Amino acid sequence: MKVAIVGASSRIGMEAIALFLKETDAELHLFLRNAKKLADLDLDLAGDRVKIFEGSASDEAALLPALTGVDFVFASLAGEMEAFAKTLVKVMPEAGVKRLAFVTTLGILDEVPGAFGRWNADMIGPYLPPYRAAARVIEASSLDYTIIRPAWLTNAPEVDYEVTLRDEPFKGTEISRRSVAALALEIAKHPELYSRENIGIDKPGSDGDKPAFM
Template sequence: MTRVLILGANGEISKAAINSFLENTSYTLRLFLRDANRLPDYASDRIRVREGDATNYEDVYNAMDDVDIVLASLSGDLDKEAVTIVKAMQEKRVKRLIFVTSLGIYNEVPGKFGEWVEQHTREYAPVYKKAADIIENSGLDYTIFRPAWLTDTNEIDYEITQKDEAFKGTEVSRKSVAAVAVNIAKNPALHLKENIGINKPNTDFDKPRWK
């Protein structure tokens, strides 16, 4: 039985991933977050919940027991969280990591939308880039996600770009990002040691349509 640890389990991408894992796999889910009271009632015997702080090594280390795959969809001090996650995974000998960052951390978004992204991510982009660097140099079997601007659209529709390619599109649904994570969990060799942009095709606008 595959066991997936989801760090930042109350985040919107995480909640979409939880639903997708429950619907499309038989995997056991370990949900990690600061306050378990914030979680919906998933009414599933495949879920275990642990409270903790993703910057606290002991909390993360203890959450890694009997885990096969880690999905980290966090925010805030992402570089500190990356250090903690890498150290705990190395100590527990857990190898497969899916780590969510942000588009724009490499100035890879072209055109008017790139200018818009730079304006709206400049406060946290350096921290997210540092976190991505930590993951890439960790020796873990990672995949780094750089999703486009996120929507709650009920669809799975996406395309992938690599780190050395110009980013495409302006938006993508959280459900699509979750689908990529579930596909990787099913096939851990998929996007192995890749740093990928995720966007909805044919959304090449100057900014997200609702902004």
């Protein structure tokens, strides 16, 4: 298996790198703006299993070599989300890869109920439109996608998650970045899992009107 991690220097991306190296024999294509940021990882990235590509995820020419020949793309990005989504939708077919897991955020479907939903909208409402637009671009494509909507993210060193589907109310208030990466790993190993679905992910039992760490 060959896997491209787009946004490899994000905290979720770094968790994914560690999990894929530890739990699989996959070859990794790591795509990020600045390779020096990977120095924060206490991992040997110099072996034959890892290739590093630098560039912007909105740059088709830079992204194409990183995606060529891979089986699965995991994207964890921030910034110009709609532009990134459009580039992936264009470049992935050119590179010969269809399976994508793409991280957005909770709230883009107005799916978060109750007091937490109102608090979440107050806190991140202005940030939702770019993530919503990116999701729509991907859902309108022919890619075999999974859109992942995480709860509020923590750095807890744990894998503990539950999933909600598009037409279900969101559960929980928080989730570890490692859990999001672990979900991506499961999708890479089982490509039929959550195929062409838009899913939420949270930590079971993390209920309340806001995340516990706030």
